[in-house]
Amino acid sequence: MKKLFITIVGLCIVLTSCKTSTRFVPFQVIPITERTESIHSTGKFYALPRQSVGVDIVVRKQEFIRGPYAQFAERLLGVTNFIREDYSVFSIENVSISQRIEADPNQIFFVQFNDSELALEYYDGLIISSVNVPSLDLAEAKRRNLERRIVWASQTADFPIAPTFNLTEQQQDTVFFQQLVDTEIVQRFEVRTIQTVRTPLQRAQEIVANIAQIREDRNRLLTGFHEVNYEYAAIRYMNEEFNRMEDEYIRLFTGTVRVSYETVRFELMPTNRNNLTFELTGFSEDYGFASIGTDLGHDFQAIRLNILLQDDIISNIQRFSQNIQLRQTGFHYRIPSQALVTVKLGNQLLHSQQMPFSQFGITQSLAPDLLQIDFSPQTGEIRSIRTID
Numbered sequence: 001m002k003k004l005f006i007t008i009v010g011l012c013i014v015l016t017s018c019k020t021s022t023r024f025v026p027f028q029v030i031p032i033t034e035r036t037e038s039i040h041s042t043g044k045f046y047a048l049p050r051q052s053v054g055v056d057i058v059v060r061k062q063e064f065i066r067g068p069y070a071q072f073a074e075r076l077l078g079v080t081n082f083i084r085e086d087y088s089v090f091s092i093e094n095v096s097i098s099q100r101i102e103a104d105p106n107q108i109f110f111v112q113f114n115d116s117e118l119a120l121e122y123y124d125g126l127i128i129s130s131v132n133v134p135s136l137d138l139a140e141a142k143r144r145n146l147e148r149r150i151v152w153a154s155q156t157a158d159f160p161i162a163p164t165f166n167l168t169e170q171q172q173d174t175v176f177f178q179q180l181v182d183t184e185i186v187q188r189f190e191v192r193t194i195q196t197v198r199t200p201l202q203r204a205q206e207i208v209a210n211i212a213q214i215r216e217d218r219n220r221l222l223t224g225f226h227e228v229n230y231e232y233a234a235i236r237y238m239n240e241e242f243n244r245m246e247d248e249y250i251r252l253f254t255g256t257v258r259v260s261y262e263t264v265r266f267e268l269m270p271t272n273r274n275n276l277t278f279e280l281t282g283f284s285e286d287y288g289f290a291s292i293g294t295d296l297g298h299d300f301q302a303i304r305l306n307i308l309l310q311d312d313i314i315s316n317i318q319r320f321s322q323n324i325q326l327r328q329t330g331f332h333y334r335i336p337s338q339a340l341v342t343v344k345l346g347n348q349l350l351h352s353q354q355m356p357f358s359q360f361g362i363t364q365s366l367a368p369d370l371l372q373i374d375f376s377p378q379t380g381e382i383r384s385i386r387t388i389d
Contacts, residue, residue, distance in 0.1 A: 026116035027368055029331050032108050043112045044120055046128040047103035048334050048380035050359040052269040055280060055305060055343060058094040059288060063258040072204040073253035077211075083255030090288040093261065095343050095351040100267070101378055103127050104359060109332055116370070123377035131331060131373040132388060204253075211249050218242040264289060268305070273360050276307035283345060301346040308340045309360055330368035334380030336361040 032045070066083045067073070073082045103126045111118065123129040198206075220226060221238055230238075266280045282290035282300040290300055336356035343351045358380050366373075372386040 026370060027114050027118060027330070028112045029329055029365065029368070030110045030112060031332070032110055033106075041112045041114050043110050044118075045108060045110055045126065046120060046122065047105075047109070047126040048107040048332065048358065048363065049101040049127050049377060050104035050107070050269075051099045051101055051355070051357055051378075052267060053305065053307075053341065053355070054098045054100060055266045056094075056096045056098070057092060057264050057266075057280075057303070059262050059264065060091045060093045061260045061262060061288065062089045062091075063260075064088070065256045065258060067252050067255040069200065069204040069207065069253050070255060072201065076204055076208045077250070077253055079254060082253060088286070088288075090283070090285050092283070092345065092350060097341055097343065097351060097353050097355070099355060099378075101127065106359075107332070107334070107363060107380075111331075127377050127380075128331075128375050129377045130375060131371065133372050133374055207249050207252055211246055214242055214246050214249070218246075262288075266305075270307055270357065271359060273309065276309070278305045279303070280305055280343075303343065303345050303350075306342050306344070307357070308342070309357070310338045310340065311360075313338075330366040330371075331373060332363055332365045333373075333375065333382045334358045334361055334363050336379045336381065 027043075064083045064087050066086050070082055070084060073079050101124070108126070111120065119132050120128060121130040121133065218239060221230075221235065221242070264281070268278055270276055270278075280303045283303055284290065284299045284301070286299055336358040337360040339355055339357050339360070341353050341355050342349060356379050366385075370388045372384075372388060373382060374384040375381070376383050
């Protein structure tokens with residue numbers, strides 16, 4: 001009888017312990033916007049990323065500069081294809097799109113440790129990059145996260161400075177005269193110098209004479225008129241110098257073209273999925289860029305950036321995830337939405353590129369189990385996940 005009583009009591013204890021036992025939660029991850037009661041445990045904050053868009057536009061500017069003697073180009077050189085007035089032409093050489101990540105203020109979480117040991121790694125401050133990942137795996141993950149950035153430097157191509165020449169004309173005359181010295185008439189002379197400013201036509205004629213002299217000297221060099229056995233390298237160098245000097249003189253009539261490059265960058269943070277078309281600036285081939293809001297006129301066209309979300313996969317995942325119910329939540333992660341980003345000048349497509357946007361995707365959570373989690377700092381996705389034995 002006594003043995004039967006002991007058996008029944010033991011069985012009741014086992015059944016009671018099975019009924020009242022609950023699953024131990026080692027830690028808990030809480031969105032900071034949902035927490036109302038006080039927290040009695042240590043922990044850490046982390047955030048998931050969002051992406052901004054940067055657009056770099058490289059513009060080529062050609063300045064057509066009228067030569068100082070353009071009015072005599074046709075008369076003295078017989079050329080008709082020369083620059084008659086100063087003007088500029090702008091053209092878009094290159095368009096590139098890049099992304100910059102930052103912590104999303106709407107996706108910040110608190111990890112309540114509850115006496116558990118967690119190793120959290122961060123990227124650029126608050127953005128989480130891994131949980132409980134060994135150092136060797138972290139080094140490999142950081143190597144994959146390295147991004148190459150192309151910086152468009154401003155470049156300028158210019159022609160050499162035009163040669164200078166005499167702007168004045170000097171004339172020397174010898175004047176003879178007779179002078180009475182001690183009852184004798186002595187003939188004397190003196191040199192008188194007269195300096196006059198040359199007219200534009202005279203200076204232009206001097207340049208044409210210099211061009212003719214350069215061509216003659218070059219012809220004598222190439223035909224061996226001087227009967228000097230120059231080396232090939234010396235002949236080549238002297239011929240290049242003759243050509244350079246002739247070109248510089250001719251540009252005084254035909255004009256010069258100065259080419260420069262300018263890079264303009266636009267940055268924006270898309271947050272409203274119902275408004276994803278942005279006017280960056282106005283552009284004209286005659287005037288270059290113009291700020292939005294000014295009177296652009298009919299010569300300007302708007303440069304627009306458009307983000308076209310492709311939500312088919314996100315919609316399917318979101319529809320299925322509504323059936324997943326977790327009593328306690330672990331680490332939150334993101335599934336970004338993919339989008340086609342285009343930049344257009346009017347109706348002309350300048351650039352298009354596929355890009356992820358985490359702020360337009362969905363946020364999911366894992367169960368609060370001890371796991372090794374490798375996050376993508378750029379998107380907040382989970383790249384790998386392993387259980388801890």
